[in-house]
Amino acid sequence: MSIPALQARPAWLALKQHHRQLRRVHLRQLFARDPQRGTRLAVEAAGIYLDYSKNRITDETLQLLLQLAQESGLRGQIDAMFRGDRINSSEQRSVLHVALRAPRTARILHDGRDVVPEVHAVLERMAAFARRVRSGEWQGHTGRRIRNVVNIGIGGSDLGPVMASEALKHYSERSMRFRFVSNVDGTDFTEAVRDLDAEETLFIVSSKTFTTLETMTNAASARDWLLAGMRGEAAAVARHFVAVSTNAPEVAKFGIDTANMFGFWDWVGGRYSMDSAIGLSTMIAIGPEHFQAMLAGFHEMDEHFRSAPFDRNIPVLMGLLAIWYNNFFGAQTVAVLPYEQYLKRFPAYLQQLTMESNGKQVTRDGQPVGSDTGPIYWGEPGTNGQHSFYQLIHQGTRLIPCDFIAFARSANPLGRHQDLLLANVFAQSEALAFGKTARQVKAEGTPDWLVPHRVFPGNRPSNTLLLEALTPAALGRLVALYEHNVFVQGAIWQINSFDQWGVELGKALAQRIVPELEGAAEPELAHDSSTNALIRRYRSLK
Ligand code: F6P
Numbered sequence: 001m002s003i004p005a006l007q008a009r010p011a012w013l014a015l016k017q018h019h020r021q022l023r024r025v026h027l028r029q030l031f032a033r034d035p036q037r038g039t040r041l042a043v044e045a046a047g048i049y050l051d052y053s054k055n056r057i058t059d060e061t062l063q064l065l066l067q068l069a070q071e072s073g074l075r076g077q078i079d080a081m082f083r084g085d086r087i088n089s090s091e092q093r094s095v096l097h098v099a100l101r102a103p104r105t106a107r108i109l110h111d112g113r114d115v116v117p118e119v120h121a122v123l124e125r126m127a128a129f130a131r132r133v134r135s136g137e138w139q140g141h142t143g144r145r146i147r148n149v150v151n152i153g154i155g156g157s158d159l160g161p162v163m164a165s166e167a168l169k170h171y172s173e174r175s176m177r178f179r180f181v182s183n184v185d186g187t188d189f190t191e192a193v194r195d196l197d198a199e200e201t202l203f204i205v206s207s208k209t210f211t212t213l214e215t216m217t218n219a220a221s222a223r224d225w226l227l228a229g230m231r232g233e234a235a236a237v238a239r240h241f242v243a244v245s246t247n248a249p250e251v252a253k254f255g256i257d258t259a260n261m262f263g264f265w266d267w268v269g270g271r272y273s274m275d276s277a278i279g280l281s282t283m284i285a286i287g288p289e290h291f292q293a294m295l296a297g298f299h300e301m302d303e304h305f306r307s308a309p310f311d312r313n314i315p316v317l318m319g320l321l322a323i324w325y326n327n328f329f330g331a332q333t334v335a336v337l338p339y340e341q342y343l344k345r346f347p348a349y350l351q352q353l354t355m356e357s358n359g360k361q362v363t364r365d366g367q368p369v370g371s372d373t374g375p376i377y378w379g380e381p382g383t384n385g386q387h388s389f390y391q392l393i394h395q396g397t398r399l400i401p402c403d404f405i406a407f408a409r410s411a412n413p414l415g416r417h418q419d420l421l422l423a424n425v426f427a428q429s430e431a432l433a434f435g436k437t438a439r440q441v442k443a444e445g446t447p448d449w450l451v452p453h454r455v456f457p458g459n460r461p462s463n464t465l466l467l468e469a470l471t472p473a474a475l476g477r478l479v480a481l482y483e484h485n486v487f488v489q490g491a492i493w494q495i496n497s498f499d500q501w502g503v504e505l506g507k508a509l510a511q512r513i514v515p516e517l518e519g520a521a522e523p524e525l526a527h528d529s530s531t532n533a534l535i536r537r538y539r540s541l542k
Contacts (some may be wrong), residue, residue: 003073003370003494006371011068014159019065019328026435026459029052036285038247043312045478046300048342050314051464054433055321055401056329065320066310076317077491082306084110085302088498091365095498096265097272097483101298101476110267118265122277124264127288129242134173134284141236150179150192151281153206154214155352157183160274160479161206163349164282165474167342167404168294170411180281181222184214188490189221189301197228198240205243206278208270210250213507219254244277269357269498271352275476276484290472297476305484315481318403318463319488325401325461326375326489334381335393337530338405340470341426346405347379350482357497373493380405394431394456402462404429405478409469425464434461517542 006012011526031037041053057065061510069075078088084094099108099115107114122462132138135403136145148448151161162180172178179192203222205214223237230236243251244258251261254527262277274282275298283291291323302313310316325331334354358374380388382404393400406425435458441451465481467474489496516523516535 001199002093003071005367006369009068009071011064011071012406013306015064015068015324015328017024017059018505022056022058023329025058026085026421026503027056027461028332028458029056030056031434037331043314043317044311045308045314045476046304046481047297047467048301048314048477048481049466050317050465052317052321055324055461055463056431057063057324061324062311065324068323069310069316069320069488072492072494074310074488074491076140078306078487081487082108082114084108086495088269090496092498093498094267095269095272096267097269098299098302100268100273100275101295101480102263103296109259110265113362115265115267122262122264123288123292124281126277126280127291129262130280130283130288130291131299134176134287138202138516139239140199140201141230141233141239142199144197144199147175148177148179148196149202149204150181150196150222150282151204151368152181152218153204153214153244154182155356156270156273157206157208157212157278158351159214159271159345159349160278160279161325163345164274164294164344164475165285166345167470168281168282168286168290169342169474170229170470171287171472173287176279176285178285180212181218184217186221189218192380198226201240203228203241204280205241205242205245205251205254206267206280208264208273208278210245210247210254213510216254223255242280244280259273260343270500272478272498276387279330286472294472294476297471297473297478298480299476300473300536301477301484305480305527315484316488318481318485321401321461321463322375322485322489323492325399326373327371329399330372331375331399331401332372333376333378333398333400335385335400335402336377336405337382337385337425337428338379339382339383339401339407339421340407340410342411342470344381346478347377349479350377350379356500356503358490358493358495360490360493360495360497362492367403369493369495373495374489375408382428383421384430384505386424390428392436393460399479400443402429402432404462404464405466405467407467407470407474411470429462429464430454432458432462434458435460443518466498 016129038053042051081095086092087095094110099119101110104120106116107277108116120468158180165178181189181192196384202384205219226240237255242257243256244262245251246264248258253259264276268276275295305315336350338346354377356372360373363369404425406422435456438451438455441454446454525535
């Protein structure tokens with residue numbers, strides 16, 4: 001079925017019209033009109049309670065957004081993904097990260113072959129390996145047990161493992177150290193290993209392609225570092241390096257025994273891979289049982305997304321709300337504000353997930369989208385953000401929709417801390433929505449000249465996600481929620497959320513510049529005058 005261009009969809013036009021009326025309506029009015037709003041515009045599924053009542057919407061907005069989803073063929077697009085259609089059209093690939101967390105009993109076909117048994121075979125190999133490392137049965141070359149695990153990877157081969165390592169620290173084996181090296185800046189590697197003993201260190205080289213410049217450069221430095229600590233014994237590499245990749249020939253070329261390689265498949269995008277073998281460091285840290293619980297959490301959200309009616313479907317509602325602010329209010333960003341210290345790397349993880357997926361300017365068939373796509377996702381854990389950038393969200397001139405994420409129970413209950421933390425998150429969404437009028441400010445005895453400075457306009461939208469506790473399962477549900485939220489947005493814009501051609505040009509130009517920096521002789525430069533001058537200056541300074 002061909003989908004009309006965005007601007008030709010009746011719901012899009014109706015939403016434009018509707019926005020003109022609604023933009024003048026305040027959340028104060030919407031709440032005053034409907035005393036049940038706070039519970040009516042809320043939904044609970046897969047262990048997540050979403051309160052979306054503090055959004056600038058009415059029942060009509062919701063109905064029009066749902067109509068937009070329907071006119072955009074969202075149902076068909078969801079089914080196509082779960083069915084394994086090649087929806088990553090520019091790379092001719094299926095998009096089956098949902099298969100990574102499917103239970104053994106599921107059947108998911110890719111090119112006529114059920115991929116679920118392969119997924120579980122890799123999970124079993126990972127589990128066996130993780131158990132051997134955790135128990136000390138897997139020993140380093142000199143017979144010492146592994147106490148340090150260093151994941152080398154970048155982008156999707158780093159951000160998920162880093163985020164999970166922080167998020168699930170409470171569940172991780174505290175006698176081991178987990179480090180992550182991603183940046184080609186030598187400082188990253190140097191600092192990661194400076195206090196480590198090579199005899200007790202295992203490197204996991206994680207790269208889907210096994211050709212990524214940063215990762216291969218860091219992996220080569222890791223091999224040199226290891227050999228330097230092992231009196232140059234090349235045989236040590238086999239006990240201290242394993243690989244996670246789809247590219248067996250390149251893994252073998254690097255010198256890693258492919259028996260110690262954990263595979264995945266081209267139908268897993270890098271930014272959708274933290275629950276594939278890319279999660280090996282996570283599994284070693286938290287153990288196979290907790291990893292399984294995380295996968296079950298992902299799957300629970302997948303099932304909710306696949307089967308819940310759209311008006312009760314958390315990723316669909318959040319995706320449509322993101323469209324509402326991005327395309328009709330002109331909001332450029334979404335702030336993700338987790339009130340949970342363990343989620344401190346969650347916004348960074350979401351940046352790749354959301355922006356590499358939806359930072360696109362053309363539709364799947366190569367036509368200009370004709371509207372803004374991918375909002376900028378950013379954030380910091382609360383309450384730190386409150387003492388930094390919240391000022392702008394409350395009283396600045398920009399509209400910044402916020403996703404607050406909070407948990408009822410802390411893994412580290414400590415005196416009044418959790419109540420104070422939760423009081424803050426509830427207070428922030430309340431202050432953003434309702435603000436403080438000039439009359440209220442004056443009634444407090446504020447001198448007239450100060451009143452404008454102390455007014456909070458309010459009407460600033462937010463979602464609040466409330467969960468019980470940050471368990472492995474909860475993390476899985478949360479990540480899957482954002483994966484599908486991104487999918488919904490991409491489906492409305494009819495873009496391909498699963499390719500990333502935008503990273504290619506810079507990579508190619510860097511390859512061209514490398515010899516110009518490294519060569520002994522002054523190179524003949526044919527860049528623009530700015531790039532030429534920067535290269536010359538660098539050569540003279542280095
Ligand atoms: O940044 C581009 C990208 O291809 C990401 O999509 C990917 O996650 C990252 O590079 C790393 O790629 P690889 O796992 O192949 O090293």
